[in-house]
Amino acid sequence: xxKKVRVGLIYGGKSGEHEVSLQTAxxxxxxxxxxxxxxxxxxITKQGKWHAGAPLTAPPEEVKxxxxxxxxxxxxxxxxxxxxxxxxxxAEGKALDVIFPLLHGTYGEDGTIQGLLEMADVPYVxxxxxxxxxxxxxxxxxKVFAHEGxxxxxxxxxxxxxxTKDPAFFIMExxxxxxxxxxxKPANLGSSVGISKAKNREELxxxxxxxxxxxRKVIVEEFVDAREIEVSxxxxxxxxxxxxxxxxxxxxFYDYDAKYVDGTSRMQIPADIPADIAETVREMALRAxxxxxxxxxxxxxFFLRRSDNQLLINEVNTMPGFTPFSMYxxxxxxxxxxxxxxxxxxxxxxxxxxQEKQRLTYS
Ligand SMILES: Nc1ncnc2c1ncn2[C@@H]1O[C@H](COP(=O)(O)OP(=O)(O)O)[C@@H](O)[C@H]1O
Ligand SMILES: [Mg+2]
Numbered sequence: 179x180x181k182k183v184r185v186g187l188i189y190g191g192k193s194g195e196h197e198v199s200l201q202t203a204x205x206x207x208x209x210x211x212x213x214x215x216x217x218x219x220x221x222i223t224k225q226g227k228w229h230a231g232a233p234l235t236a237p238p239e240e241v242k243x244x245x246x247x248x249x250x251x252x253x254x255x256x257x258x259x260x261x262x263x264x265x266x267x268x269a270e271g272k273a274l275d276v277i278f279p280l281l282h283g284t285y286g287e288d289g290t291i292q293g294l295l296e297m298a299d300v301p302y303v304x305x306x307x308x309x310x311x312x313x314x315x316x317x318x319x320x321k322v323f324a325h326e327g328x329x330x331x332x333x334x335x336x337x338x339x340x341x342t343k344d345p346a347f348f349i350m351e352x353x354x355x356x357x358x359x360x361x362x363k364p365a366n367l368g369s370s371v372g373i374s375k376a377k378n379r380e381e382l383x384x385x386x387x388x389x390x391x392x393x394r395k396v397i398v399e400e401f402v403d404a405r406e407i408e409v410s411x412x413x414x415x416x417x418x419x420x421x422x423x424x425x426x427x428x429x430x431f432y433d434y435d436a437k438y439v440d441g442t443s444r445m446q447i448p449a450d451i452p453a454d455i456a457e458t459v460r461e462m463a464l465r466a467x468x469x470x471x472x473x474x475x476x477x478x479x480f481f482l483r484r485s486d487n488q489l490l491i492n493e494v495n496t497m498p499g500f501t502p503f504s505m506y507x508x509x510x511x512x513x514x515x516x517x518x519x520x521x522x523x524x525x526x527x528x529x530x531x532x533q534e535k536q537r538l539t540y541s
Contacts, residue, residue: 182216183525184233186277186300188291189244190222193283194371198499200241202280205501207244208237209517218274221246222281276528277302280500283367287497288314301532303524304474305496312470313496316397317365319470326469328462328491331481332356335365335397338390348386349379356400362386364393375401402490404481407449409463410498410509412523414473414531419460420509424449445505447512451482458489466494474527477506 189203190196207217212235219231221244229246238244277300279291287304289311295302305313312318317335324330332355336348352360362385364372372392376382382398389396406427410420427443449456463478470476477498481490498506502517510520 183275184216186218186274188220189280191281191286192226193286195282196224199281202500204241276525282497301528303528305472309470309472310496313494315366322469323491330491331399331402333399338394352398359401361399362389363397364389365395365397366393402481404483407480407482408505409459409478410506411463411467411476414527417467419463420513421448422456422459423447423505423509447508473531
């Protein structure tokens with residue numbers, strides 16, 4: 179029998195998306211074929227403590243089993259990192275072949291964990307440092323999209339210091355260039371946390387203050403009355419795009435509750451859109467992916483404006499929701515790639531990227 183691939187799963191984490199990450203980890207653990215893979219869990223608590231669990235011989239039943247306590251090996255990052263390294267700390271033949279970081283949001287898909295894994299010199303699934311960081315920072319991401327010539331909504335951005343010095347200036351600028359309603363977002367966060375729709379000056383000020391609680395940079399966008407179309411992208415330098423899907427939500431916007439709590443949104447895969455628009459969406463998704471230097475996977479989200487059917491790119495998510503019931507895997511399923519094959523592909527892509535990097539000259 180071929181040697182089993184040892185996959186380290188990192189999940190939990192300090193971000194607001196800790197619980198989502200746990201759910202994803204459970205789903206991924208259940209989907210792996212244990213004849214082909216050994217799964218080694220690495221749980222990061224909400225306080226940022228690392229706990230390595232023993233290799234799993236069978237998938238766990240519930241999330242509670244994934245939340246290793248301080249008694250388990252770890253707590254301190256250094257020994258955990260050593261155990262991640264090929265041959266380092268791990269017994270002969272027990273080194274990890276690849277790491278699958280399943281962390282969303284801050285410290286998860288923003289390039290920080292990716293940097294750590296680069297330092298440890300271990301292959302890992304998903305976007306690298308640069309693409310993760312760009313994909314996480316909405317202001318930076320928009321600049322890259324603009325440079326690529328991708329259409330997007332009108333926006334303004336500023337930091338806390340700028341805002342504090344002259345709030346009246348930014349209010350005026352937003353009112354003149356964007357008008358009401360407008361969308362206010364922390365530049366660096368996901369899952370709609372800290373995002374609000376402002377309908378007047380009072381709400382705008384409150385929305386900016388709220389967003390500044392989550393990040394020192396804020397972005398304000400014109401309101402786009404649009405359908406929300408998403409595409410899954412998979413690959414390294416020659417990525418493929420899935421069929422597009424649509425998120426249809428009956429709440430005011432696709433906020434945290436609609437995403438995770440109250441089920442007021444549903445997915446339509448494939449999206450019920452004309453074939454030429456579907457083709458444009460896929461082509462734009464690939465351009466956006468290459469523009470941020472993506473690798474592994476990303477979900478690229480668009481607005482399809484109702485008034486004129488104009489496509490506007492909204493964002494790239496380098497670590498999209500990844501349970502078997504999330505948009506990303508479901509769009510691949512519809513395109514002909516089931517969840518377990520998707521996992522296999524992501525693992526191969528991670529190893530291929532690492533091997534390519536090994537061939538580079540560094541001195
Ligand atoms: N400019 C906008 N116009 C209309 N709706 C928006 C706009 N920006 C965001 N939204 C709504 O808010 C949701 C979350 O915003 P998004 O920028 O995707 O943040 P996140 O990174 O948290 O997913 C979107 O899915 C959409 O429903
Ligand atoms: Mg979004």
